[in-house]
Amino acid sequence: MQYLKKMAIQVKCPQCGKMTEYSDKNPWRPFCCERCKIIDLGAWANEDYVIHGRPIEGDDDLDISKDSLAKGKIHTKKSIEH
Numbered sequence: 505m506q507y508l509k510k511m512a513i514q515v516k517c518p519q520c521g522k523m524t525e526y527s528d529k530n531p532w533r534p535f536c537c538e539r540c541k542i543i544d545l546g547a548w549a550n551e552d553y554v555i556h557g558r559p560i561e562g563d564d565d566l567d568i569s570k571d572s573l574a575k576g577k578i579h580t581k582k583s584i585e586h
């Protein structure tokens with residue numbers, strides 16, 4: 505019954521759907537690799553910005569979003585992930 509010891513938890517990579525090991529051996533868990541992790545986190549961050557348009561000051565959600573775009577605040581965020 506050696507295989508019981510070696511049993512690893514397999515998870516589906518949220519980015520590419522590939523089955524990958526969820527263990528200390530996989531520093532990118534639950535993703536299969538660094539690339540998938542970065543892609544997913546980057547996509548999530550962008551999505552979050554677009555959908556919620558987190559107002560930086562006040563409650564004028566739409567205006568602030570457009571303002572942020574115009575001022576290049578979104579670009580600042582993107583340059584971090586670059």
Ligand SMILES: [Zn+2]
Pocket residue numbers: 517518519520521522535536537540
């Ligand atoms: Zn993957």
